Amino acid sequence: MVMQHGPGRPVPVVFTGTRRELAGLLLRGYALLLPTIGLYRFWLLTWKRRFYWSNTDIAGDNLEYTGNAMQLLVGFLIAVAVFLPLYAMVFYLSTQSNQAAIVGYGMIGVTLWFLAGYAIYRARDFRLSRTLWRGIRFDQTGNGWAYALRRFGWSLLLIATAGLAYPFMAASLWRYRYVHSWYGDLRFGFFGSWKQLALPFYLTYGAVLVVGGAGLGISMALGVSTDSLAEPRAYLPLVIAALLIGALALRYQARELSSMYSSVRLGGAVVTVTVSARALIWQYVLCGMALIAAFAVLAIGGLVVLGVLASEAFAGGGFDLEIFFRQMQGSLITLAAIIFGYLLMLGAFTLMTELFIGLGFWRLIATGASIAGIESLNVVRARGEDKALAGEGLADALNVGAY
Amino acid sequence: MTIVGRYYDGQSATVHTVALHYLAEYDSGTLLIGDAADGSEIARWAASDLYLVPGRRDEMRLAASGQPAGARVVVRGADTIARIRATLPVLGTKQRRETTRQRRLAVTATLALVAVIATYLYGVPLLASRIVGLVPxxxxxxxxxxxxxxxxxxxxxxxxxxxxxxxxxxxxxxxxxxxxxxxxxxxxxxxxxxxxxxxxxxxxxxxxxxxxxxxxxxxxxxxxxxxxxxxxxxxxxxxxxxxxxxxxxxxxxxxxxxxxxxxxxxxxxxxxxxxxxxxxxxxxxxxxxxxxxxxxxxxxxxxxxxxxxxxxxxxxxxxxxxxxxxxxxxxxxxxxxxxxxxxxxxxxxxxxxxxxxxxxxxxxxxxxxxxxxxxxxxxxxxxxxx
Structure with missing residues (x-):
């Protein structure tokens, strides 16, 4: 189906980054977030992208991320300016009658959902236009509003069809993104279709219904037979069903990523991506175990610290909340303890998800990819200079950006 | 001993394997980029134009002002990188200058944010009572x-x-x-x-x-x-x-x-x-x-x-x-x-x-x-x- 230029054998994509290096980078970044009141996040994101990009090696040449923190900061400020009128509107609505407020909040929620599509597209534009490979820049054309409208229309259809329209939506959005992507003066092509997604999606859909229904049914039967809703055993089937559904969803996601990425063409270069469902699920299992371990360490550490600070509250083997609060002596210490504890937990959570899920996804896709006919790209020329694109703006404010 | 690296000209996606030479002159120098196979000269970058681009740990990415935005010389290996750094101290100077610039940016932004928060904490009780006067x-x-x-x-x-x-x-x-x-x-x-x-x-x-x-x-x-x-x-x-x-x-x-x-x-x-x-x-x-x-x-x-x-x-x-x-x-x-x-x-x-x-x-x-x-x-x- 695809013309291959020359004898080129597929070259694998290599990922050279290690978890340890990313962990060091993230911990350093989190530490700097404190004195900068969170502003360091723009620098941290830049460092993180440099790590991912520069460790992704395609045929001997790695990617380069050319964006910087200042661009992200400026984009964020612009987004805030866009958000303030919306914010004022929410405030005005909150002072109105119940019905007007509910209608108004609903409309703002819909507006945000629509804007999220625009934000996702612009963020992708920002990342692509700041990615170099072999000294040539990637880019994205197309219209962010058109993409947002498309995504919005599809999501309405998705609701109307109880999710059954998903394969059509996914294929349509993947096509829009890749047909408008460029490497230098060479445009990407996309040959995927809903037909590749339909069978795995509907099978997964059916399986989720069966598993969910079974879990709910058994759970209710157990709850009824023991005549008590508080019976913990009654919830076990629900938990098992939820875990199974999670695994099924990941299995489908691996399928979708594999078949959609493998439908991407760039001139004579053909991408093949194989993401193993088992490996993807394993990343989540690892992340879960790491989270449990991290929170256990935090809990033990917290108890030790509390034991030292408020030893009398623990006297006599038990824990006396009243003595404990008396010993916290004043509001400031308590407040500091609450905030510090919260930050530690949040830090542990984001660290583990980034180390296992974030890195896991990137590595699975990169190392599962190979590119045939890559020699055909030698003739690609650079396109015109970078157009003005100030940061990721909305994406940062809406928190929809990935990587 | 020549240094071998990869060169992208920033205009086409062709990769050149190049040999790098440094031509020292009395007050400045030039980086000569030559084809590794036949030795023909591909480009020459003035040492004063060179700067480092952030990249992987074991890799050095050189760019030069006045060149196309994507033009790079990429060199790998700790020893080689150390040699280039020793030959071209200007690279380290520029890198430190950039680090200082970024640090100053972060500090300035943080101070601005502190000012905003302080203004908010002390100004809002005042401001809110003024705004309230404007509410019909x-x-x-x-x-x-x-x-x-x-x-x-x-x-x-x-x-x-x-x-x-x-x-x-x-x-x-x-x-x-x-x-x-x-x-x-x-x-x-x-x-x-x-x-x-x-x-x-x-x-x-x-x-x-x-x-x-x-x-x-x-x-x-x-x-x-x-x-x-x-x-x-x-x-x-x-x-x-x-x-x-x-x-x-x-x-x-x-x-x-x-x-x-x-x-x-x-x-x-x-x-x-x-x-x-x-x-x-x-x-x-x-x-x-x-x-x-x-x-x-x-x-x-x-x-x-x-x-x-x-x-x-x-x-x-x-x-x-x-x-x-x-x-x-x-x-x-x-x-x-x-x-x-x-x-x-x-x-x-x-x-x-x-x-x-x-x-x-x-x-x-x-x-x-x-x-x-x-x-x-x-x-x-x-x-x-x-």
Whole structure:
């Protein structure tokens, strides 16, 4: 189906980054977030992208991320300016009658959902236009509003069809993104279709219904037979069903990523991506175990610290909340303890998800990819200079950006 | 020994394997980029134009100003990188300069943010009261009506104990309200409602409505306590605190969203942050309302610190409340009592009592409360009118 230029054998994509290096980078970044009141996040994101990009090696040449923190900061400020009128509107609505407020909040929620599509597209534009490979820049054309409208229309259809329209939506959005992507003066092509997604999606859909229904049914039967809703055993089937559904969803996601990425063409270069469902699920299992371990360490550490600070509250083997609060002596210490504890937990959570899920996804896709006919790209020329694109703006404010 | 690297010209995607040579001249130098296979020259970059681009740890990416944006020389291997750095100290200098620039940017941005937060914390109480002056009273009245209807539905109906405005108790309350509001210049007509409820509480809504719940009235042992709490709530109306807090908490949400980069404000951190700041503003408002009550007590014969006694009877601060005082919307009762006693020190004597004994009895009986069981009001009223 695809013309291959020359004898080129597929070259694998290599990922050279290690978890340890990313962990060091993230911990350093989190530490700097404190004195900068969170502003360091723009620098941290830049460092993180440099790590991912520069460790992704395609045929001997790695990617380069050319964006910087200042661009992200400026984009964020612009987004805030866009958000303030919306914010004022929410405030005005909150002072109105119940019905007007509910209608108004609903409309703002819909507006945000629509804007999220625009934000996702612009963020992708920002990342692509700041990615170099072999000294040539990637880019994205197309219209962010058109993409947002498309995504919005599809999501309405998705609701109307109880999710059954998903394969059509996914294929349509993947096509829009890749047909408008460029490497230098060479445009990407996309040959995927809903037909590749339909069978795995509907099978997964059916399986989720069966598993969910079974879990709910058994759970209710157990709850009824023991005549008590508080019976913990009654919830076990629900938990098992939820875990199974999670695994099924990941299995489908691996399928979708594999078949959609493998439908991407760039001139004579053909991408093949194989993401193993088992490996993807394993990343989540690892992340879960790491989270449990991290929170256990935090809990033990917290108890030790509390034991030292408020030893009398623990006297006599038990824990006396009243003595404990008396010993916290004043509001400031308590407040500091609450905030510090919260930050530690949040830090542990984001660290583990980034180390296992974030890195896991990137590595699975990169190392599962190979590119045939890559020699055909030698003739690609650079396109015109970078157009003005100030940061990721909305994406940062809406928190929809990935990587 | 030549250094071998990869060269991208930034114009086509062709990769050249190149040999690098450094041509030293007396005040500057040139990097010669030659084809590794046949030695033909591909490009020459002046040493002063060279700078480093961030990349992988074991890799050095060189770029030069004046060249196409994507033009790079990429060299791998720690030894090679060290050699190039030693030959071209200008690279290190430029890299350090860039690091300093980034650091300065981060520090400047942080200082700007600190200034914004400080301005916010100290400016908003001022600003909010100014903005409140700009809010049309009609809007605030409408808002108050909305809040009242929301309360109706959440509390399961607010039943007014004595709907007759001409009754002895209601006339006394209206007179008290007028006396309290006399010097405030408020655009609102006060509307005092004693309503039936099991919850011991009293509150003021935007637009001038004050609600005093029967459970709190039942707990009041003297006109001092009742008049103190009522004057406090009227203080909220006079200062338009409801509107002011609405405005300042909207501002807090925007600020916290700005700091955390989460404008939707749904994260725990955003919630906690706004709680701390809003609680601070709310405590300020409570102190203002207390001061208002103390002022009213300069015109009518009652002791405003009675309000603390009544509130203390309903719910005393425990160690838990003390430990979490920074999150609380009210100041600690001990502090309020001390402040009110201080404000009440030079109260003029010989003032009119707020309620006559008969009126006080009528107020206590408004919600059909079992008056006999308490039996104290007449005595208390009598002692105070002396």
């Amino acid at each position: 009273p009609a809007w605030e009245l409408r808002l108050g009506a909305t809040v009242a209807s929301q309360l109706q539905s959440s509390l399961g109906g607010l039943q007014i104990c004595d709907p007759d405005p001409g009754s002895l108790a209601n006339r006394a309350l209206t007179r008290f309200g007028q006396a309290a509001m006399a010097e405030s210049g408020s655009p609102f007509a006060l509307d005092i409602n004693i309503v039936r409820s099991d919850i011991p509480n009293a509150f003021a809504l935007p637009g001038g409505q004050v609600f005093f719940l029967s459970a709190l009235l039942d707990q009041a042992q003297s006109p001092d306590e009742f008049a103190g709490v009522l004057a406090h709530e009227i203080g909220h109306v006079a200062h338009r605190h409801g509107m002011e807090q609405l405005i300042s908490s909207a501002g807090t949400g925007a600020l916290i969203g700005f700091i955390l980069g989460d404008m939707t404000g749904i994260s725990v951190a955003a919630g906690l942050g706004s709680t701390i700041i809003d609680a601070r503003f709310s405590r300020d408002a409570e102190r203002q309302a207390d001061a208002f009550a103390a002022q009213v007590a300069h015109r009518l014969e009652f002791d405003a610190s009675g309000l603390v006694d009544l509130l203390n009877r309903v719910g005393e601060d425990d160690d838990f409340a003390r430990a979490l005082a920074l999150l609380s919307t009210h100041p600690l009762t001990d502090d309020r009592k001390a402040a009110l006693d201080r404000l009440g020190q030079d109260r003029p004597s010989g003032l009119e009592p707020p309620f006559t004994p008969a009126e006080w009895q009528a107020i206590k009986a408004m919600c059909g409360g079992a008056l006999d069981q308490r039996g104290t009001p007449i005595n208390v009223g009598a002692t105070k009118t002396k």
